[in-house]
Amino acid sequence: MRKILAIIWQALSIAYSDRNLLLIMLATPLALATIIGLAFGGTGSGDISIENIKIAIVNLDGVDENGANGQVFVDLLVPPAESAANSNANADTAATETSDDGGVVCGQTPDEDSSGRNVLFDLTDAVEMTDAAAARAAVDTGDLVAAIIIPADFSENLAYTQDDSTLDPTSIEVYGSSAALISSSVIRSITESIAYQIATGNIAIAATFDTLIERAFARPAFGLQFQSAAASFQPDFSCAFVPSFNPLRLEAQTVSGARVEFDPLVIFGASQAMFFMLFTAQGVATNVLEEQRTGTLQRLLVSPTTRLTVLIGKLLAAFINSLVQITLLFFAFSIVASLMRGEIRLIWGTHLPLVALTMIVASLSVAGLGVLLASLVRTPESAGTIGSMINMAMGVLGGAFFNVQAIPLLQPLTAFSLIYWGTDAFTKLSQGFTDIGLNLLILLVQGSVMFVAGLWLFNRRLKV
Amino acid sequence: MPETMVQARGLVKTYRRKDGSTVEAVRNIDLDIYKGEIFSLLGPNGAGKSTTISMISGLIEPTAGDAQIARYSITKQPMEAKKLLGIVPQDIALYPTLSARQNLDFFGRMYGLGGAELHKRIDEVLDFIDLKERQKDRIDTFSGGMKRRVNIGVGLLHRPQLVYMDEPTVGIDPQNRRRILDTVFRLRDEQKMTVLYTTHLMEESQELSDRVGIIDHGKIIALGTVGELVQKVGEEDRLILKVGQQKIAAEVLERLKQVEQVTSALYDPPQQAAEGADEATDGVITVFAKRGRRALPDVIQIANDASIDVLSVEVREPDLEAVFLHLTGRALRD
Numbered sequence: 001m002r003k004i005l006a007i008i009w010q011a012l013s014i015a016y017s018d019r020n021l022l023l024i025m026l027a028t029p030l031a032l033a034t035i036i037g038l039a040f041g042g043t044g045s046g047d048i049s050i051e052n053i054k055i056a057i058v059n060l061d062g063v064d065e066n067g068a069n070g071q072v073f074v075d076l077l078v079p080p081a082e083s084a085a086n087s088n089a090n091a092d093t094a095a096t097e098t099s100d101d102g103g104v105v106c107g108q109t110p111d112e113d114s115s116g117r118n119v120l121f122d123l124t125d126a127v128e129m130t131d132a133a134a135a136r137a138a139v140d141t142g143d144l145v146a147a148i149i150i151p152a153d154f155s156e157n158l159a160y161t162q163d164d165s166t167l168d169p170t171s172i173e174v175y176g177s178s179a180a181l182i183s184s185s186v187i188r189s190i191t192e193s194i195a196y197q198i199a200t201g202n203i204a205i206a207a208t209f210d211t212l213i214e215r216a217f218a219r220p221a222f223g224l225q226f227q228s229a230a231a232s233f234q235p236d237f238s239c240a241f242v243p244s245f246n247p248l249r250l251e252a253q254t255v256s257g258a259r260v261e262f263d264p265l266v267i268f269g270a271s272q273a274m275f276f277m278l279f280t281a282q283g284v285a286t287n288v289l290e291e292q293r294t295g296t297l298q299r300l301l302v303s304p305t306t307r308l309t310v311l312i313g314k315l316l317a318a319f320i321n322s323l324v325q326i327t328l329l330f331f332a333f334s335i336v337a338s339l340m341r342g343e344i345r346l347i348w349g350t351h352l353p354l355v356a357l358t359m360i361v362a363s364l365s366v367a368g369l370g371v372l373l374a375s376l377v378r379t380p381e382s383a384g385t386i387g388s389m390i391n392m393a394m395g396v397l398g399g400a401f402f403n404v405q406a407i408p409l410l411q412p413l414t415a416f417s418l419i420y421w422g423t424d425a426f427t428k429l430s431q432g433f434t435d436i437g438l439n440l441l442i443l444l445v446q447g448s449v450m451f452v453a454g455l456w457l458f459n460r461r462l463k464v
Numbered sequence: 465m466p467e468t469m470v471q472a473r474g475l476v477k478t479y480r481r482k483d484g485s486t487v488e489a490v491r492n493i494d495l496d497i498y499k500g501e502i503f504s505l506l507g508p509n510g511a512g513k514s515t516t517i518s519m520i521s522g523l524i525e526p527t528a529g530d531a532q533i534a535r536y537s538i539t540k541q542p543m544e545a546k547k548l549l550g551i552v553p554q555d556i557a558l559y560p561t562l563s564a565r566q567n568l569d570f571f572g573r574m575y576g577l578g579g580a581e582l583h584k585r586i587d588e589v590l591d592f593i594d595l596k597e598r599q600k601d602r603i604d605t606f607s608g609g610m611k612r613r614v615n616i617g618v619g620l621l622h623r624p625q626l627v628y629m630d631e632p633t634v635g636i637d638p639q640n641r642r643r644i645l646d647t648v649f650r651l652r653d654e655q656k657m658t659v660l661y662t663t664h665l666m667e668e669s670q671e672l673s674d675r676v677g678i679i680d681h682g683k684i685i686a687l688g689t690v691g692e693l694v695q696k697v698g699e700e701d702r703l704i705l706k707v708g709q710q711k712i713a714a715e716v717l718e719r720l721k722q723v724e725q726v727t728s729a730l731y732d733p734p735q736q737a738a739e740g741a742d743e744a745t746d747g748v749i750t751v752f753a754k755r756g757r758r759a760l761p762d763v764i765q766i767a768n769d770a771s772i773d774v775l776s777v778e779v780r781e782p783d784l785e786a787v788f789l790h791l792t793g794r795a796l797r798d
Binding site: 002003006018294302304 | 521522523542543544546547549551553555556557558559560561562566570571573574575576578618
């Protein structure tokens with residue numbers, strides 16, 4: 001352990017006395033933070049609203065005496081032709097009319113005030129399709145962000161009748177694009193919300209019937225009354241799902257309820273921070289190969305110090321450099337954002353421990369890449385060239401330069417980019433989402449695999 | 465029988481070329497180095513010196529064979545063996561942006577030193593290499609000779625029993641060279657260390673060594689004290705005639721061998737200047753004679769008869785270079 005600490009200290013001492021490395025590590029990204037801040041900070045709120053997410057709904061649910069639960073999704077998300085042709089201002093009226101088409105009568109026309117307006121029409125650009133395979137294909141090609149596929153037995157499984165008094169499990173498929181994780185997750189959340197409403201309604205119906213039947217058995221007089229009334233008992237619960245009665249509201253709320261804004265500085269800042277971290281981590285490779293050239297690496301290896309110790313020391317030094325860099329950059333971005341808005345802003349969200357954890361995991365991951373690079377190449381010059389190529393490729397796939405979602409061909413490759421997973425995690429956190437477990441896992445796995453592969457290759461070298 | 469510090473047996477190192485063929489850099493070397501001696505491994509560049517030492521020091525794995533340092537196997541007990549070994553590489557293996565003291569501190573920690581013991585050792589080593597006053601200066605501000613001294617100091621920090629010095633006088637001025645050679649003697653005489661010294665300079669090896677191993681084409685071709693090796697070629701002088709770029713016919717060599725006192729004659733042809741080199745090397749006729757000065761007039765006469773323009777003539781007493789020449793049939797050159 002003392003040797004690892006000594007290697008870390010030596011590597012950091014050299015790094016922080018190297019003007020070029022400091023320039024790459026700190027000055028360039030800080031300058032970039034200011035430029036990005038100026039570019040995105042001066043546009044008022046700087047918000048970019050998430051809207052018009054392209055989705056398809058494939059409603060395979062059969063309409064029978066048990067209702068048409070699948071149609072609820074269509075009514076809520078797909079504007080009718082008239083509404084789509086005009087504006088969203090009269091969307092609620094259109095929704096009611098659709099409900100009429102579907103045989104639903106709610107007894108009143110919904111208010112057309114702001115509170116009754118169907119916000120989901122603003123959020124999504126939904127179309128109804130009949131072919132599930134075609135909808136999935138459209139997602140795969142990038143034409144759609146997600147497809148909601150409602151199974152044929154959806155209503156039947158949720159129905160409560162005298163013949164079938166149990167609610168059967170059923171599932172709705174949300175086929176989302178891996179290149180648009182945030183938009184997909186929004187659609188997934190909306191689908192879950194609507195599904196919960198339907199399930200809750202059906203459970204309430206079932207519970208009501210169970211209670212009534214129990215009472216009928218316990219009190220025969222009530223039973224007779226209930227039997228005669230049951231034949232004509234056709235309660236309409238569908239009104240609960242008409243947009244004007246829909247409790248679902250899209251108000252950019254975090255889990256804790258604090259209002260957040262989508263800030264472009266977050267996504268650009270995070271991707272650029274990750275991108276520059278790759279160059280800092282590349283310093284491990286350059287450092288190791290430069291030591292090989294000057295003979296200090298050989299001197300280390302003929303001392304009673306294992307190669308594993310040397311590489312762990314180098315890895316941790318790169319990790320610390322990367323962590324310092326991203327921490328400073330995140331502070332810088334927050335300061336720039338605060339200055340531009342004239343108020344203190346935590347653009348990275350309020351889940352600071354998770355932000356810190358993501359920084360740590362991302363730093364470890366890029367350090368792993370640095371170790372692998374050190375073992376793959378033979379000279380500091382080739383480390384610079386090949387490292388830059390890898391970094392640029394990761395930058396492109398990770399969305400550091402442009403929106404990868406615009407190029408469907410690249411979308412399947414995004415999963416290989418550390419920048420993509422890191423940026424996605426930081427963006428989610430900034431918006432109040434905390435489901436970054438997959439991101440952290442993938443970053444850790446990628447970093448670990450690269451470190452182990454690097455160690456193996458390093459040991460395989462006949463002469464270092 | 466003196467106590468053995470290094471015992472190498474059957475060391476082989478084979479490299480695979482890109483075309484799939486193999487090259488044997490070291491061929492079945494057996495070697496004993498005794499405790500407290502200065503042992504020189506002498507040979508031209510590419511002879512296998514560095515590969516042999518790299519295997520003995522644990523930097524590369526032997527293809528076959530093993531070496532022991534004070535009975536610790538370098539392949540089976542590498543950590544124990546490495547603790548006994550101090551390395552002074554040919555190149556300056558130091559961190560140029562760190563100070564002399566920081567370099568010593570770092571490498572000392574790599575050998576497991578720490579705390580007060582490390583500070584004490586650094587002070588002792590700085591005294592030994594006479595750089596205490598410059599200890600806080602960065603290495604990149606030092607002269608070549610001073611860097612060499614720090615380079616040696618790093619190898620001595622942990623009080624190794626065996627110090628390996630790889631051509632430590634390459635590229636330095638005579639004054640610093642003298643200082644380093646004196647340091648080698650002090651390591652043996654004052655610090656009681658065993659020194660394994662590689663060089664391609666005959667006179668250096670001859671001056672320093674208790675024993676010498678001559679290595680060529682990956683094999684040790686001679687081993688012993690300087691006196692023992694010289695005896696192998698007999699008490700012969702060498703007449704060295706530089707003949708520039710002229711070509712020498714085989715008949716001339718045959719005529720030289722007929723001269724009284726002459727035992728053999730060799731011709732080392734001139735070599736074209738390599739790209740970047742200053743100039744081509746001269747061709748050299750070496751004549752071995754029991755009494756060199758007595759044979760000299762006849763040798764010059766034969767050269768004149770053959771219209772050979774002799775640029776210079778030198779008469780040398782028996783030395784290691786003669787041994788190498790005798791054993792390999794060629795001069796020891798870079």
